[in-house]
Amino acid sequence: MTSIRKNRGFNLRSLVVSLFSASIPIFFLNSQVSAQDAENPIKMEFIKSIDSLQASELYFNVLKIRNNSTAPVTGSLTFSGPDNWRIITFPAVKLTVNPGDTLSIPVRVSPAVDAVGGITYILSATLRLNDRLITENTYFTLPSKPKWDISTPNSSIFFTDQSPNAKFQIHVVNKGNTNELIRVHMQIGKLLVFPGEPGPEVTEYVDLPAFADTIITYTVTYEKKLSYAERTRYENNWKESAVIISASNERIAKDLAIMIRKLNSSFYNQRDQASAPLNIDFQVYNVMSSQKARFNTRAYGSILFPKNRDLQYLIGLQNIYFDSKSNANFDINNQLLYSLQYTDNRNNVMFGYNVYGGDLIMFTVETFIPLTDEALQEPTILLHRPGCLILLSRIHTARALASI
Numbered sequence: 043m044t045s046i047r048k049n050r051g052f053n054l055r056s057l058v059v060s061l062f063s064a065s066i067p068i069f070f071l072n073s074q075v076s077a078q079d080a081e082n083p084i085k086m087e088f089i090k091s092i093d094s095l096q097a098s099e100l101y102f103n104v105l106k107i108r109n110n111s112t113a114p115v116t117g118s119l120t121f122s123g124p125d126n127w128r129i130i131t132f133p134a135v136k137l138t139v140n141p142g143d144t145l146s147i148p149v150r151v152s153p154a155v156d157a158v159g160g161i162t163y164i165l166s167a168t169l170r171l172n173d174r175l176i177t178e179n180t181y182f183t184l185p186s187k188p189k190w191d192i193s194t195p196n197s198s199i200f201f202t203d204q205s206p207n208a209k210f211q212i213h214v215v216n217k218g219n220t221n222e223l224i225r226v227h228m229q230i231g232k233l234l235v236f237p238g239e240p241g242p243e244v245t246e247y248v249d250l251p252a253f254a255d256t257i258i259t260y261t262v263t264y265e266k267k268l269s270y271a272e273r274t275r276y277e278n279n280w281k282e283s284a285v286i287i288s289a290s291n292e293r294i295a296k297d298l299a300i301m302i303r304k305l306n307s308s309f310y311n312q313r314d315q316a317s318a319p320l321n322i323d324f325q326v327y328n329v330m331s332s333q334k335a336r337f338n339t340r341a342y343g344s345i346l347f348p349k350n351r352d353l354q355y356l357i358g359l360q361n362i363y364f365d366s367k368s369n370a371n372f373d374i375n376n377q378l379l380y381s382l383q384y385t386d387n388r389n390n391v392m393f394g395y396n397v398y399g400g401d402l403i404m405f406t407v408e409t410f411i412p413l414t415d416e417a418l419q420e421p422t423i424l425l426h427r428p429g430c431l432i433l434l435s436r437i438h439t440a441r442a443l444a445s446i
Contacts, residue, residue, distance in 0.1 A: 082110075082176075083109060083110045083111030083115065084107065084108070084109055084110070084111075084115055084139070084169065084171070084176055085107070085108045085110060086105060086106070086107050086108075086167060086169060086176055086177075087105075087106055087178055088103050088105055088106075088165075088167070088178060088179075088180035089103060089104045090180060091181065092180070092182070093180070093181075093182045093183075094182060094183045094184070095151075095153065095182055095183075099153075100130075100150045100151065100152055101150065101151040101152075101153070101165075101182055102148070102149075102150050102151075103148075103165070103180055104146050104148050104149070105146070105147040105167050105178065106144055106146055106147075107119075107137075107139055107144065107145040107147065108139070108143070108144040108145075109139040109140060109141055109143055109144075110142075111141055112141050114138050114139065114140050114141065115138070115139050116137070116139075116172075117136070117137065117169045117170050117172075117176075118135065118136055118137070118169070118170045119132075119137055119147065119168070119169050119170075120167075120168050120170070121165065121166065121167055121168075122166045123151055123164070123165045123166070124153075124154070124163050124164075125154075126156075127151055127152065127153055127154050127157070127163075128151070128152040129149065129150070129165075130149070130150040130151070131149040131150070132147060147167075149167075151165060151182075153184060156219075156252065156253050157184055157219065158184070158219055158220060158221065158252045159185055159187055159218070159219035159220045159252070160183070160185070160186035160220050161184060162181050162183045163181070163182055163184065164179050164180070164181055165179065165180050165182065166178070166179050167179075167180075184219065186218070186220045187218050187219045187220070188218040188220050188222065188293055188294060189216070189217045189218035190215060190217065190222050190224065190250065190294065191215055191217075191296060192212055192213065192214050192215075192287065192289045192296050192298055193212075193215075193298070194210065194211060194212055194300055195211055195213065196210065196211075196300070197300055197301060198300075198301045198302075198303070199301070199302045199303075200302075200303050200304070200305050201263070201264065201302070201304055201305070202304065202305045206263050206264060207237070207261050207263050208261065208262055208263070208302050209260070209261050210259075210260055210300050210302065211257050211258065211259050212257070212258040212259075212260075212298070213255065213256075213257050214248055214250060214255060214257075214258065214289065215255035216250045216251070216252060216253065216254055217253070218252060218253075220252055221249070221250070221252055222249075222252075222291055223247060223248070223249050223250075223291060224247070224248045224250060224290070225246075225247055225289065225290050225291065226246045226247070226248055226287065226288075226289045227243065227245045227287070227288045227289075227290075228243065228244045228245075228246075228260065228285055228287050229286045229287075229288075230243075230262060230284075230285050230286075231276070231279075231283050231284050231285075232265065232268075232276050232282045233264065233265050233268075233273070233276050233277070233283050234262045234263070234264065234265060234283065234302055235262065235265045236261070236262055237261055237262075244260075246258065262285065262302060264304050280301070283301060283302060283303055284299050284300060284301050284302065285299070286298075286299050287299070316342075317343075317344040318343055318344070319344065320341065320343045321341065321342050321343050322339070322340075322341055323338075323339065323340045323341075323342070323358070324337065324338075324339045325337060325339070334364075334365075334368055335363070335364055336362060336363050336364075336368075338358065338359065338360040338361065338362070339358055339359055340356060340357065340359070340360075340379070341356075341357055341358065342355060342356040342357070342358075343355060349386070349387075350386060351384075351385070351386045352384070352385045352386070353382075353383070353384050353385075354381075354382075354383040354385075355380075355381070355382050355383075356379070356380060356381045356382075356394075357379070357380040358378075358379050358380070359378060359379075360379065361376075361377055378395075380394060380395055381393065381394030381395070382394065
């Protein structure tokens with residue numbers, strides 16, 4: 043029994059000590075809270091400590107001011123925010139908060155039109171009392187709206203031997219509300235080269251602020267270290283005469299191409315072999331048959347003159363045998379053919395005999411003259427005379443054809 047009583051007494055004493063020990067932290071905590079309330083009788087807080095908004099919207103929040111003291115508190119309230127932002131609230135006048143009361147102050151913020159997105163901004167409220175300042179902050183973010191592009195004022199650029207360098211420009215514009223780091227990569231064709239020969243590819247990084255733009259200028263020249271075969275092959279591929287530009291960042295990619303061509307100081311008019319000044323045509327028939335062999339021969343060509351003038355001629359014999367006896371019945375009217383044609387920018391004169399296999403002499407003069415809109419196309423008139431063909435025609439608004 044004694045031992046049992048002793049245990050009960052020990053347990054009772056332990057319980058009292060435990061309750062006393064637990065009450066000590068609570069007492070001190072209440073004492074600290076009371077001390078803090080005594081030191082800071084005014085509490086300020088925004089109903090939204092963190093928020094986001096659009097550039098075209100008004101940001102709205104409410105500031106609550108509570109007086110935990112036993113005496114009225116009087117002070118002036120001001121708000122401050124980012125530069126060039128408009129803050130709409132009550133004017134900065136004296137306000138009084140009675141003991142135990144809470145004031146609700148509405149505030150609106152209008153972002154600047156050039157506000158940068160993707161950044162957290164701070165709106166501060168400051169209550170100025172006689173002996174101290176009380177400050178409370180709220181945070182809000184402006185969403186990012188990336189929008190940038192590249193362009194060039196000239197998509198085709200030319201240079202010559204006298205001006206071997208060609209400059210091209212790249213216009214980079216940022217219409218979004220975020221700062222952009224843009225990677226600009228340029229690749230030139232094999233017919234072009236950058237001055238200093240840095241290689242066919244050049245990369246540049248452009249740090250472009252929001253609502254800003256910039257112009258990148260580069261110079262290229264014609265590649266001279268190419269053989270004739272390489273140059274001819276590359277000229278048939280448009281990429282070898284172009285600057286291909288690609289601009290990109292982690293969200294957007296853009297492409298652009300600029301054609302850079304060289305203007306030649308001379309021009310070669312490629313003409314067929316038949317348009318050479320002199321051509322000889324010789325044809326043999328019945329070489330491996332029982333009939334007598336015969337041949338046709340003719341000489342023809344085209345002679346070019348300055349100011350786009352051209353003279354074409356043809357003269358030939360047909361059905362000629364290799365032995366003189368068979369040529370005893372040579373008929374000049376059927377076996378001789380010839381023609382002469384002169385052409386310039388306005389006139390076309392042709393004289394010929396037996397050109398189309400007949401026995402008519404044809405002499406035509408074609409002149410291009412402007413006619414009135416009321417002129418109508420007249421029918422072609424063919425006049426036959428012994429051994430001669432006269433062709434008369436008139437075409438409205440384009441040309442008149444007169445024959446004699």
